[in-house]
Amino acid sequence: xxxxxxxxxxxxxxxxxxxxxxxxxxxxxxxxxxxxxxxxxxxxxxxxxxxxxxxxxxxxxxxxxxxxxxxxxxxxxxxxxxxxxxxxxxxxxxxxxxxxxxxxxxxxxxxxxxxxxxxxxxxxxxxxxxxxxxxxxxxxxxxxxxxxxxxxxxxxxxxxxxxxxxxxxxxxxxxxxxxxxxxxxxxxxxxxxxxxxxxxxxxxxxxxxxxxxxxxxxxxxxxxxxxxxxxxxxxxxxxxxxxxxxxxxxxxxxxxxxxxxxxxxxxxxxxxxxxxxxxxxxxxxxxxxxxx
Numbered sequence: 001x002x003x004x005x006x007x008x009x010x011x012x013x014x015x016x017x018x019x020x021x022x023x024x025x026x027x028x029x030x031x032x033x034x035x036x037x038x039x040x041x042x043x044x045x046x047x048x049x050x051x052x053x054x055x056x057x058x059x060x061x062x063x064x065x066x067x068x069x070x071x072x073x074x075x076x077x078x079x080x081x082x083x084x085x086x087x088x089x090x091x092x093x094x095x096x097x098x099x100x101x102x103x104x105x106x107x108x109x110x111x112x113x114x115x116x117x118x119x120x121x122x123x124x125x126x127x128x129x130x131x132x133x134x135x136x137x138x139x140x141x142x143x144x145x146x147x148x149x150x151x152x153x154x155x156x157x158x159x160x161x162x163x164x165x166x167x168x169x170x171x172x173x174x175x176x177x178x179x180x181x182x183x184x185x186x187x188x189x190x191x192x193x194x195x196x197x198x199x200x201x202x203x204x205x206x207x208x209x210x211x212x213x214x215x216x217x218x219x220x221x222x223x224x225x226x227x228x229x230x231x232x233x234x235x236x237x238x239x240x241x242x243x244x245x246x247x248x249x250x251x252x253x254x255x256x257x258x259x260x261x262x263x264x265x266x267x268x269x270x271x272x273x274x275x276x277x278x279x280x281x282x283x284x285x286x287x288x289x290x291x292x
Contacts, residue, residue, distance in 0.1 A: 001237075002237060006232060006237075009060060009065050009235040009236070009237075010235055012060045013057065013235070016057060016060065017053065019056075020056070020126075021122050021123075024046050024049045024050060024130065028042075028128060029129075030042050043167065047130065050108055050126070051103070054099045054103050054108075057099065061096070061100065064235075064237070065235055065236065065239070067242055069101070069241075069242050070243045071101055072245050073245055073247055074102070074105060074246040077218070078105075078106070079104065081215040081216065082107075082168050082170075082210070083169075084170075084206060084214050084218070085171065085173070085217075085218040086172075086173055086217065086220065087219075087221070087222060088174075088176065088195055088221060088280060089174035089175075089178065090179055090180045090222065090228045091229060091231070092179075093230075093231060094174070095111075096234070101244050101246070106170045106218065107169050108130075109170050110131065110132055110133070111132055112132075112171070112202060113135065114135065115134045117134070133160030135157070135202075157206060157208075158208075161206065161209040164213075171210075173203050173206065175199060176196040176198060177196075177199045178196070184196055192281040193281055193284075193285060194281050195277055195280060198276075198277045200269055200270045200273050205259065205260075207251070207256050207257075207259075211255065211256030212256075215251070216251065217248075217249040218246060218249075219280070221244070221245040221247075221284065223244075223288070224241075225242075254269065255272065
């Protein structure tokens with residue numbers, strides 16, 4: 001039965017993606033016409049199509065690979081505000097879970113993506129058409145070799161965020177920067193039991209570029225009581241339960257400042273993020289112990 005679910009679920013995901021890819025991609029091409037009013041209209045249309053794509057995926061989950069979804073704290077969300085969404089990251093399934101939990105509760109989710117993901121078949125072009133920012137991170141070693149690269153990350157982020165100022169948006173950042181594995185956890189010598197070390201630069205640059213516009217931070221904690229699933233496990237219906245905690249946080253002065261140029265603010269920001277990650281780690285520890 002799991003194999004049947006897996007095959008049928010994959011077929012429906014592919015068909016749903018191909019169906020909505022066409023109008024989204026056409027909107028992206030038409031947005032190349034330099035008429036601001038038309039570009040804004042096409043952006044809204046593309047995001048409406050993407051929202052229908054998410055709705056189709058959600059129906060697929062409910063019918064083909066159902067699971068018990070327990071969500072707390074998502075009652076006060078609205079589609080009329082600007083949000084920064086931060087979450088722990090364990091599996092590609094996290095993205096589908098976030099989309100299902102937050103669908104039509106906040107504006108369409110926009111992910112900051114690695115530049116290499118632009119070349120993912122169909123999805124890469126759809127993400128481009130939806131104005132997802134494709135980022136190339138500058139390492140400390142690269143800056144050391146070429147000092148002119150200093151500040152390039154914040155400038156790239158600022159340009160990406162310019163597209164988000166004309167309509168409400170939700171900007172998603174997986175703060176750990178990569179999916180959690182035991183190997184990565186040990187290599188990092190992470191002080192958290194269930195999480196990797198958070199990377200402050202990405203969200204700090206977003207807050208520096210859009211801090212005055214973002215209304216609230218949505219802090220999401222995802223937990224899989226039966227173990228972290230692969231995408232294929234998820235499609236096969238082997239995920240019995242998923243717990244999601246949503247915490248709304250105000251945008252305080254501790255989160256907005258010159259991260260790249262102010263050392264005192266940088267230390268303060270990193271301390272605040274580590275505090276949030278410690279609370280997230282404790283929450284996962286509690287629900288893990290309760291499940292046991």
